[in-house]
Amino acid sequence: MSLTSPKVDFRTPRRKSCERCGEQIPPGKLQTALVLDSSRVDPADFARYGQRLVHACGDDHMAQLVEQARRDWVDEQWWFGLLCQASRSAERESLSELARRARLSAGQLDAALEWNARTADPLDCLPGGQPC
Numbered sequence: 001m002s003l004t005s006p007k008v009d010f011r012t013p014r015r016k017s018c019e020r021c022g023e024q025i026p027p028g029k030l031q032t033a034l035v036l037d038s039s040r041v042d043p044a045d046f047a048r049y050g051q052r053l054v055h056a057c058g059d060d061h062m063a064q065l066v067e068q069a070r071r072d073w074v075d076e077q078w079w080f081g082l083l084c085q086a087s088r089s090a091e092r093e094s095l096s097e098l099a100r101r102a103r104l105s106a107g108q109l110d111a112a113l114e115w116n117a118r119t120a121d122p123l124d125c126l127p128g129g130q131p132c
Protein backbone atom coordinates (compact mmCIF):
# COMPACT_ATOMS: atom_id res chain seq x y z
CA MET A 1 0.00 0.00 0.00
CA SER A 2 1.38 3.41 -0.87
CA LEU A 3 0.49 6.75 0.54
CA THR A 4 -0.93 9.28 -1.83
CA SER A 5 -1.21 12.95 -1.17
CA PRO A 6 -4.76 14.22 -0.78
CA LYS A 7 -6.22 15.81 -3.87
CA VAL A 8 -6.84 19.49 -3.40
CA ASP A 9 -9.33 21.33 -5.55
CA PHE A 10 -8.63 25.04 -5.29
CA ARG A 11 -11.85 25.95 -7.11
CA THR A 12 -13.98 24.70 -4.21
CA PRO A 13 -14.16 27.08 -1.25
CA ARG A 14 -13.46 25.37 2.06
CA ARG A 15 -16.70 24.31 3.67
CA LYS A 16 -17.51 24.94 7.29
CA SER A 17 -18.26 22.03 9.59
CA CYS A 18 -21.26 21.97 11.89
CA GLU A 19 -20.05 22.47 15.46
CA ARG A 20 -22.78 20.16 16.76
CA CYS A 21 -22.44 17.07 14.52
CA GLY A 22 -19.09 17.74 12.85
CA GLU A 23 -20.46 17.17 9.35
CA GLN A 24 -19.42 19.44 6.50
CA ILE A 25 -22.24 21.85 5.81
CA PRO A 26 -23.67 21.58 2.28
CA PRO A 27 -23.95 24.77 0.19
CA GLY A 28 -27.00 26.81 1.15
CA LYS A 29 -27.42 25.11 4.53
CA LEU A 30 -24.84 27.07 6.53
CA GLN A 31 -26.24 28.84 9.57
CA THR A 32 -24.08 31.28 11.51
CA ALA A 33 -24.80 32.93 14.83
CA LEU A 34 -23.11 34.76 17.67
CA VAL A 35 -23.52 32.85 20.93
CA LEU A 36 -22.61 33.75 24.50
CA ASP A 37 -19.06 32.86 25.59
CA SER A 38 -17.84 33.92 29.02
CA SER A 39 -14.22 33.17 28.05
CA ARG A 40 -14.17 35.93 25.42
CA VAL A 41 -12.96 39.11 27.02
CA ASP A 42 -10.77 40.45 24.27
CA PRO A 43 -10.17 44.19 24.22
CA ALA A 44 -9.03 43.89 20.58
CA ASP A 45 -12.32 42.36 19.51
CA PHE A 46 -15.23 44.31 20.96
CA ALA A 47 -17.50 42.94 18.23
CA ARG A 48 -17.29 39.54 19.93
CA TYR A 49 -17.12 40.74 23.49
CA GLY A 50 -18.59 37.84 25.50
CA GLN A 51 -19.62 36.13 22.29
CA ARG A 52 -18.24 33.81 19.64
CA LEU A 53 -19.26 32.80 16.15
CA VAL A 54 -20.69 29.30 15.61
CA HIS A 55 -21.65 27.41 12.45
CA ALA A 56 -24.41 24.81 12.17
CA CYS A 57 -25.95 22.61 9.48
CA GLY A 58 -29.57 23.48 10.29
CA ASP A 59 -32.15 24.85 12.70
CA ASP A 60 -32.00 21.95 15.20
CA HIS A 61 -28.24 21.95 15.58
CA MET A 62 -28.10 25.75 15.75
CA ALA A 63 -30.73 25.74 18.50
CA GLN A 64 -28.69 23.13 20.41
CA LEU A 65 -25.48 25.15 20.03
CA VAL A 66 -27.19 28.31 21.28
CA GLU A 67 -28.66 26.42 24.25
CA GLN A 68 -25.31 24.76 25.05
CA ALA A 69 -23.56 28.15 24.97
CA ARG A 70 -26.17 29.55 27.35
CA ARG A 71 -25.60 26.66 29.78
CA ASP A 72 -21.80 26.96 29.51
CA TRP A 73 -21.73 30.64 30.46
CA VAL A 74 -19.90 31.14 33.78
CA ASP A 75 -20.34 34.54 35.46
CA GLU A 76 -17.18 34.10 37.54
CA GLN A 77 -15.10 33.38 34.42
CA TRP A 78 -16.49 36.52 32.79
CA TRP A 79 -15.68 38.63 35.88
CA PHE A 80 -12.14 37.21 35.99
CA GLY A 81 -11.73 38.13 32.32
CA LEU A 82 -12.88 41.69 33.04
CA LEU A 83 -10.36 41.85 35.89
CA CYS A 84 -7.54 40.66 33.59
CA GLN A 85 -8.57 43.21 31.02
CA ALA A 86 -8.55 46.05 33.59
CA SER A 87 -5.15 44.85 34.81
CA ARG A 88 -3.49 45.21 31.40
CA SER A 89 -3.58 48.99 31.53
CA ALA A 90 -3.11 49.44 35.29
CA GLU A 91 0.05 47.75 36.50
CA ARG A 92 0.29 49.67 39.78
CA GLU A 93 -3.28 49.29 40.92
CA SER A 94 -4.39 46.90 43.64
CA LEU A 95 -6.94 44.15 43.10
CA SER A 96 -9.70 46.21 44.70
CA GLU A 97 -8.84 49.21 42.51
CA LEU A 98 -8.92 46.96 39.46
CA ALA A 99 -12.28 45.55 40.53
CA ARG A 100 -13.65 49.09 40.78
CA ARG A 101 -12.24 49.91 37.33
CA ALA A 102 -13.88 46.73 35.94
CA ARG A 103 -17.14 47.65 37.72
CA LEU A 104 -17.08 44.49 39.86
CA SER A 105 -18.47 44.35 43.38
CA ALA A 106 -16.33 42.97 46.20
CA GLY A 107 -18.39 39.76 46.04
CA GLN A 108 -17.83 39.46 42.29
CA LEU A 109 -14.08 40.03 42.79
CA ASP A 110 -13.93 37.24 45.39
CA ALA A 111 -15.96 34.89 43.18
CA ALA A 112 -13.74 35.65 40.19
CA LEU A 113 -10.56 34.93 42.17
CA GLU A 114 -12.06 31.72 43.54
CA TRP A 115 -13.03 30.68 40.02
CA ASN A 116 -9.42 31.21 38.84
CA ALA A 117 -8.06 29.20 41.80
CA ARG A 118 -10.37 26.27 40.95
CA THR A 119 -9.43 26.06 37.26
CA ALA A 120 -7.04 23.36 36.07
CA ASP A 121 -4.40 25.94 35.19
CA PRO A 122 -4.92 29.01 37.41
CA LEU A 123 -3.07 32.27 36.83
CA ASP A 124 -0.63 33.24 39.62
CA CYS A 125 -0.88 36.88 38.68
CA LEU A 126 -2.94 39.09 36.41
CA PRO A 127 -1.51 40.45 33.13
CA GLY A 128 -0.57 43.68 34.96
CA GLY A 129 1.46 41.71 37.53
CA GLN A 130 -0.98 41.76 40.48
CA PRO A 131 -0.78 38.45 42.41
CA CYS A 132 -4.18 36.77 42.41
Ligand SMILES: [Zn+2]
Nearest residue numbers: 018021057061
Ligand atom coordinates in the same frame (compact mmCIF):
# COMPACT_ATOMS: atom_id res chain seq x y z
ZN1 LIG B 1 -25.09 19.50 12.43
